[in-house]
Amino acid sequence: MEYEISYLPIRPDSLKTNTTVGCDIYLLTRTMAEVRFVLYCKRDAVFDEAKKEMLVVQKIKSLFIKKEEQPAFFDYLENNFQHIVSDTNIPSDERTKIVHRAATNLVKDLFADPSTGNIERIKAFAHNMVDYVIEDSKAAESLLKIAVHEYDSYTHAVNVVAIGTLFGQKLGLGPKGLKGLCAGILLHDVGKTKISTDILNKKGKLTEGEFGIVKKHPELGVEILEETGIEFKEELIITLQHHENDDGSGYPYGLKKDEIHPCGKIARILDVYDALTANRSYRDAVRPFDALKEMKYGMLNCFDIDLFKKFICFFGPYDLREKKGKSDRLQN
Ligand SMILES: [Fe+2]
Incomplete structure (x- = not known):
């Protein structure tokens, strides 16, 4: 499926609260009808405690980034x-x-x-x-x-x-x-x-x-x-x-x-x-x-x-x- 090629999973715990990640982050949603990626945190938005809490409450184990934005995510990890x-x-x-x-x-x-x-x-x-x-x-x-x-x-x-x-x-x-x-x-x-x-x-x-x-x-x-x-x-x-x-x-x-x-x-x-x-x-x-x-x-x-x-x-x-x-x- 195309989405598997263009999105890459990342671990939520690799995100530090109160930082901006520098690339868009997506959630994977599944319904009976479709599987799709929904924008969860914009590249310049702060990943704050509320966002983190939502992931914990919903027991979300994976987030996704677009493949072409991987270098930005690596920069984030490095920093x-x-x-x-x-x-x-x-x-x-x-x-x-x-x-x-x-x-x-x-x-x-x-x-x-x-x-x-x-x-x-x-x-x-x-x-x-x-x-x-x-x-x-x-x-x-x-x-x-x-x-x-x-x-x-x-x-x-x-x-x-x-x-x-x-x-x-x-x-x-x-x-x-x-x-x-x-x-x-x-x-x-x-x-x-x-x-x-x-x-x-x-x-x-x-x-x-x-x-x-x-x-x-x-x-x-x-x-x-x-x-x-x-x-x-x-x-x-x-x-x-x-x-x-x-x-x-x-x-x-x-x-x-x-x-x-x-x-x-x-x-x-x-x-x-x-x-x-x-x-x-x-x-x-x-x-x-x-x-x-x-x-x-x-x-x-x-x-x-x-x-x-x-x-x-x-x-x-x-x-x-x-x-x-x-x-x-x-x-x-
Ligand atoms: Fe050498």
């Missing part, structure tokens, strides 16, 4: 992030999904337009996300569960950020280091926005010349970040070093071992994990366990061994909960 993630009335899993949706939209916007405004949004998100995982360990766990078990290509980038931030927390990074790490992971490939999509999306092997161009993206990324102002040094390090391999075979500088900053080492592990678990034009995504296996048996030269072991230990319990036994083999 009210703190409210949503700290609202204990919303189940932890649901809060995590809301965080995901807002962040996914953010990443899409960044790659469509790597402007100062969008980079600032990324930094604000990194601040909020780190506060969120530090303050609420249950929420952090639910974020990781989604990251490991959901394979939607839109949420993929955010999944890797969640994994990286929580791994950084496990390694003992403090709030400032974590915020830098989180922002750095979100921004690390921003240099690709200066490279032709014909090359980036090319099916099949790149020519030497094309690969030479791709290899410039870490430095191009640093240029973009320097133009927009740096908040955390980790952002620059991660952007510049996320393709450097432990044995010196990476790029752009062929740094090895401790010439690579700890954040660069973390970023290298995450970048490979990201590449393996994402759906790409030239290969299907592999499951997290298989990605770790491929990293261990085929690419160990890329990583700092101690750090990689910690990554597997960090990951094992989440990934392999249903497949006990395999984790032991990876950790040996």
Whole structure:
């Protein structure tokens, strides 16, 4: 039916009272004769206590927005992030999904337009996300569960950020280091926005010349970040070093071992994990366990061994909960 395509459901508890949402919100009404969407709260009207009470009284579990207004709703979620993630009335899993949706939209916007405004949004998100995982360990766990078990290509980038931030927390990074790490992971490939999509999306092997161009993206990324102002040094390090391999075979500088900053080492592990678990034009995504296996048996030269072991230990319990036994083999 047409309405299913043009309207999207939203959760009523993702709306904060006394705010304007910025897009029209609809109720679904059903009669014997028809099913239709009725305007419930106009884009510039205040969602107040009375409106909320009406939803509670009528036990309404879903509201709807028009599909074309989804970006405005994502902006709303992003701006009210703190409210949503700290609202204990919303189940932890649901809060995590809301965080995901807002962040996914953010990443899409960044790659469509790597402007100062969008980079600032990324930094604000990194601040909020780190506060969120530090303050609420249950929420952090639910974020990781989604990251490991959901394979939607839109949420993929955010999944890797969640994994990286929580791994950084496990390694003992403090709030400032974590915020830098989180922002750095979100921004690390921003240099690709200066490279032709014909090359980036090319099916099949790149020519030497094309690969030479791709290899410039870490430095191009640093240029973009320097133009927009740096908040955390980790952002620059991660952007510049996320393709450097432990044995010196990476790029752009062929740094090895401790010439690579700890954040660069973390970023290298995450970048490979990201590449393996994402759906790409030239290969299907592999499951997290298989990605770790491929990293261990085929690419160990890329990583700092101690750090990689910690990554597997960090990951094992989440990934392999249903497949006990395999984790032991990876950790040996
Ligand atoms: Fe990259």
